[in-house]
Each structure stands twice: as structure tokens, then as C-alpha cells.
Amino acid sequence: MFIYLDEFLLIAVAHFFAVASPGPDFAIVLKQSVQRGRTNALWTSAGVALGILVHVTYCLLGVAILLSQSEAAFNALKYVAGAYLAYMGIQALRAKANTDPQSVNNEQSQVESYGLALRRGFLVNALNPKATLFFLSLFTLVISAETPSVVQAFYGGYMAVATWLWFSFLSIVLSKQAVRAFFHKAGHWFDRGIGIILIALAVRVVI
Template sequence: MLAYLDEFLLIAIAHFFAVASPGPDFALVLKQSVQQGRANALWTSAGVALGILVHVTYCLFGVAILLAQSEAAFNVLKYVAGAYLAYMGLQALQAQANTNSVAQPQHTAHIESNFMALRRGFLVNALNPKATLFFLSLFTLVISADTPSYVQAIYGGYMAIATWLWFSFLSVMLTKDTVRAFFHKAGHWFDRGIGVILIALAIRVVI
């Protein structure tokens, strides 16, 4: 593995900037932290990490190249991803003010199950065309064709774990008592703002 250390460091740096940049994953974890609370946000983060494995898998099998060469297939992916983001954005726009006297997650009457949170995070990442392009570039431009498949799989595993740790960290920070107390008062406006951002991301993905 030491022979691939330089390559791994390039991948780790590129992945860090990609995962830390604002995008659908970040907006989703932010929204779930505010609306649903820490446990839901952590499961959502795990779903985002599992979505990474989808991109890694099809890159290892060369499907990403076929996807990039097929405009029709890529357009279908864009439209499905855009529709899903827009759907979540419209849901967030319907957020109502919290009238409870104790700070707690928004919409407590509609707390999602862990599976729903996991699925939501998974779908947002797995359907993200930006992630498709990122991993295609990574596996064709950064990772050498001579790098063994098992080493490339280790790279993918690292990126999934790093993604999970990053968004889990955000979930914990965004659901601290002081932050939740603030959102208890004005969280519905924040939810609606996130809704606008998700719809804007949906339009950007499609265009």
C-alpha cells in the first residue's frame, strides 16, 4: 500500500474539498438536523456514505464511462435527481412554526424512521450527477489504470467512511442544545430557506 500513498493523498485531498463544499448532501443533512434531530441526521449521514459506495462500485466496473458517453442515460439521472431534490425542497417550504415550550426537533408529530432517514440520504447522494462526474474524474484522471482493483476498492471504502464521519460531525454540531434552542424559535424560517436552496439545487442539477 505504501506504493500508492501519493495517489491516496491526492484522492483524500480531492474528496475532502468535494465533501466539504455546499451541495445537496450538505443541504439535506442540515435540513434533517433542524427538522428531525440528531438521530435522524446521523442515519441520513450514513445513507449519504452508502451512496458513495454506489459511485465507487460502478466506477470499478467501468459503468461510469458508459454513463458519461450516453447523453440520454445521464439526462435521465439528472432529471430524476432534480425531481427528488425539488420534492424535498417543497416539503421544507411547508414547515410550520414550533409552538412547543421546550426546544425539540421540528415536526415532532412526523418524526421519520431510521430507515427513512437512511434511504433519504442514500438516494440524494446516489442520484447526484455532481457525484457521478466527480468519481468519474477521480477514477480516470487521478487513479492510475495500473492500480489494482482491490486498492481502488480501499480508496472507495475510505471515501465512504470519511463522508460518514464528516456529516456525522455536522449532525452533532447542528443539534447541540444551543443551536436547537435557536431553531426552536425561528427554525421554520430556516426550513423554508433550506427548501429554497434545495429547489435551486434541483434547477442547477437539471440545467
């Protein structure tokens, strides 16, 4: 494994900057942390990490080559991803004013099913063309074709775990009572702001 250390470090650095940059993953984790609370956001973060495994799997199977060579296939992915982000954005724009000032302290009243939270995070990442392009370039330009599949799978596993740790950290920070209370002062205006961001991301994904 030591002979692949330089390659691994390059991947780790590239992945860190990619996962830390603002995008759909950050937007959905922020939204879930503030609206639904810590536990829900942690499940959403786990879903984002599972989405990473989807990208890794199709890269290992060679499907990434198909996406890079088929404009129709890649465009289809873009439109599906854009539609999903736009749908979530529209839902957020329809948010109504919070009439219960104590609801920020009552996480259970705002929790949706953990399966739904997991699915939200998974779909946002798995359908994200930005992530597709990142892993496509990573597995074709950075990772050598001579690197064994088991080592490439290890890289993928590391990126999934690192993604989960990063967004779990954000979930813990963003779901603190002081942070949630700050955002809940604006309540529905915050929701609508996130909705605009999600729709803007949807447009950016398609264009």
C-alpha cells in the same frame, strides 16, 4: 500499498474538499439535524456514506464510462436527481409554524423512522450528478488504470468512511440544543429557507 501512497493522498485531499463543499448532502444533513435531532441526522449521514459506495461500485464496474459517453443516460440521472431534490424542497416550503415551543427539546416527537432517514441520505447522494462527475473524473483522470481493483476498492471504502465521519461530526455539532434552539426561533421560516435552497440545487443539477 506504499507505492500507491501518493495517489491515495491526492484522492484524500480531493475528496475532503468535495465533501466539505456546500451541496445537497450538507443541506439534507443540516435539515435533519435541526428538524429531527441527532440520531436521525446520524442515520441520514450513514445513508450519504452508502451513496458513496454506489458511485464507487459503478466506477469499478466500468459503468462510469457509459455515463460519460451517453448523454441520454446522464441527462436521465440529472432529471431524476433534480426531481427528488425539488420534491424535498417543496415539502419543506409547506412547513407550518411550530406552535409548541418545547418541541425543540423533545427529539422523539420529531423523529421519523431511521430507515426513512437512511434512505433520504442515500438517495440524495446516489442521485447527485455532482458526485457522479466527481467520481467519474477521479476514477478516469486521477486513479491510474494500472492500479489494481482491490486498491481502487480500498480508495472507495476510505471515501465512504470519511464521508460518514464528516457528516456524523456535522450532525453532532448542528443538533446541539443551542444550535437547534437558534434555528427553531425562526421555525417554519428556516424550513422554507432550506426548501428554497433544495429547489435551487435541483435547478442547478438539471442546468
